[in-house]
Amino acid sequence: MSRSREMPLAEVSDRRWELMAVAVFLMALKSMASAALAVVDGPWVRYLDWFEAGTALAAVGIVLWLMFIKLTRVPRADRRRFLNMESYVGDTVKAAMFRSWGTTFILLTLLGTFGDRWLTTAPTEFFIHLSVALMLCVFSVSFFILNRSVDDVGAAGA
Amino acid sequence: MHNAELRNRIRVFRAEHKLSQTDLAREIGVSRKTISTIEVGRFVPSTVIALRLARRFGVPVEEIFSLNTEGG
Numbered sequence: 312m313s314r315s316r317e318m319p320l321a322e323v324s325d326r327r328w329e330l331m332a333v334a335v336f337l338m339a340l341k342s343m344a345s346a347a348l349a350v351v352d353g354p355w356v357r358y359l360d361w362f363e364a365g366t367a368l369a370a371v372g373i374v375l376w377l378m379f380i381k382l383t384r385v386p387r388a389d390r391r392r393f394l395n396m397e398s399y400v401g402d403t404v405k406a407a408m409f410r411s412w413g414t415t416f417i418l419l420t421l422l423g424t425f426g427d428r429w430l431t432t433a434p435t436e437f438f439i440h441l442s443v444a445l446m447l448c449v450f451s452v453s454f455f456i457l458n459r460s461v462d463d464v465g466a467a468g469a
Numbered sequence: 470m471h472n473a474e475l476r477n478r479i480r481v482f483r484a485e486h487k488l489s490q491t492d493l494a495r496e497i498g499v500s501r502k503t504i505s506t507i508e509v510g511r512f513v514p515s516t517v518i519a520l521r522l523a524r525r526f527g528v529p530v531e532e533i534f535s536l537n538t539e540g541g
Binding site: 319320321322324325396397398399400402 | 494495498499500501502503506507511512514515517518
């Protein structure tokens with residue numbers, strides 16, 4: 312009997328969101344490396360290139376694994392329910408997305424208003440990667456914090 | 470997500486029925502984390518989940534969930 316058959320669909324759905332947050336965090340690291348590559352020169356470039364490729368590959372690997380779970384381990388009849396399953400973790404994803412959107416909006420507004428006065432030397436590419444990195448980082452870190460604190464509560468009450 | 474106005478007696482009913490959070494979660498089709506966060510008032514469940522809980526314990530929803538009128 313496979314692990315997914317032992318594990319209820321709701322638990323699989325929670326694990327799926329948690330893995331997705333890990334993939335998003337890896338993409339945030341990849342974007343940070345891309346931002347650094349836009350402004351850094353010298354021996355660091357080689358290491359940053361490797362780091363960027365490694366994080367991108369790891370993130371893609373996780374996303375492919377999530378697709379594999381959805382397509383092969385969830386019965387066809389349950390797929391719609393699986394994608395729209397109500398749970399605390401699902402709500403946490405929404406809360407993290409809201410924080411991420413708000414932070415990115417504030418950053419872009421500040422950059423749009425004051426960026427030309429403060430930061431004139433860095434290329435546009437740097438700001439694009441930095442904004443994406445911040446957006447993804449706020450999402451994943453918010454998710455980890457909200458989810459971790461619940462684990463403590465759950466362990467006490469189980 | 471947190472709602473101080475909504476109280477619940479899930480932990481009491483679980484104890485009466487000798488159910489762990491994991492068992493209850495399996496029976497009503499949600500994750501254990503969802504049950505634990507409902508219990509501590511951190512997650513407000515949908516009507517569907519509330520009705521499934523009520524059906525599992527064989528009581529009306531109002532016996533499990535109530536409004537905290539002192540706090541409101």
